[in-house]
Amino acid sequence: MTALLALIGVLLAMAAVFAVFLMHVRVRFVIDLNDGRARVLRGDPPSAFVRGCSDVARLYRVRRGRIVGVRTAGGIELRFSRDLPERAHQPLRNVWVPPGSGGPGGGRAAGG
Known part of the structure; x- marks a missing residue:
């Protein structure tokens, strides 16, 4: 019985580590907001978005907060820290x- 409980404990610990690893891999960028300024902590978000974050932080007088871009099946989802005001x-x-798909398009049309 004790061996079974130990095995279950090890499996649960492995599942937790795996879940944290998957979440870590899905994070595309992290932006820190501090006194109206946006600073990229991780990843490579579009520079226009970082500038927009600074503008919003100044406009709404955001003292501090964090924005995390997480990759999902539907694209990038923005998640906000608790200290970032809801407004x-x-x-x-x-x-x-969202960045483009990187697929074909955007070039000159082929003509004949």
Whole structure:
């Protein structure tokens, strides 16, 4: 019985480590907001988004907060720290413009 409980404990610990690893891999960028300034802590978010975050932080007088871009099946999802005021969430989402797919298009049309 003790061996079974130990095995279950080890499996649960491994599952927790695996879940943390998956979450860590899915994080595309982290932006820290401090006294109206945005600073990239991790990843490579679009520079226009970082500038927009600074603008929103100044406009809404955000003292501190953190924005995390997490990759999901539908694209990048923005997640906000608890100390980021709720009133600033939507304006931050509004300045987020997801990067293009990187697929074909955008070039000159082939003509004949």
